[in-house]
């Protein structure tokens with residue numbers, strides 16, 4: 238997640254450093270001094286200050302380690318959440334259409350070379366968790382149910398203790414991974430989904446839901462496979478692939494889903510919990526709830 242110790246170069250926002258024009262250079266020097274003074278007053282280390290926005294910035298390590306991006310970018314520069322972002326988080330329209338976290342990421346990621354739309358979903362989640370931790374604190378309150386005594390209890394998870402689950406297998410030159418389906422005995426090639434794919438899927442499923450009621454969940458899986466599978470038994474034709482997907486046995490579909498889950502870089506949400514009633518210690522997934530960005534929400 239966030240990596241404060243690395244010595245990263247500062248993004249020199251709008252300053253044109255190759256401009257040799259004397260008055261401009263003075264202006265830029267003055268601006269830098271102003272930034273430095275402001276940062277000192279606020280006790281912010283100079284390397285975390287973006288000179289264009291005067292907002293402290295941070296570098297977030299991406300679980301993908303850049304293996305999927307053309308420029309191999311391993312980190313992304315974000316600004317800490319500001320009052321402006323608070324407006325985004327409290328906008329009823331954005332909350333209603335579910336776009337709020339996407340808009341938040343658009344605003345917080347100041348890196349121009351990697352935008353949220355092009356990021357892998359696991360990388361986007363790593364940025365969201367880091368923004369939450371720096372903006373609202375590292376303690377995230379969750380409600381858990383004990384598998385031993387059945388009692389539910391409220392506990393806190395330290396977000397910074399969640400580690401990135403990095404890519405265990407490298408993609409080929411097309412950014413694709415291969416796996417053999419055990420029942421059909423065919424090789425399929427798939428790619429990982431990005432922010433853009435996620436928005437496309439959401440829209441597509443909403444549209445399908447309007448056409449036919451109650452098909453939301455099953456069609457989401459099919460639509461996801463159609464986007465994700467690039468080759469089926471050596472054939473790269475999308476119409477062929479869609480037909481092959483509908484005839485894929487459930488056991489192969491399950492195998493493929495689990496395989497993708499293992500490969501996909503993300504934040505590892507598995508965490509050790511201790512039941513406050515009986516003391517039972519067990520591993521479980523940290524649930525993502527509204528409390529992540531709305532700490533006062535009821536859980």
Ligand SMILES: [Zn+2]
Nearest residue numbers: 383386512515
């Ligand atoms: Zn218990």
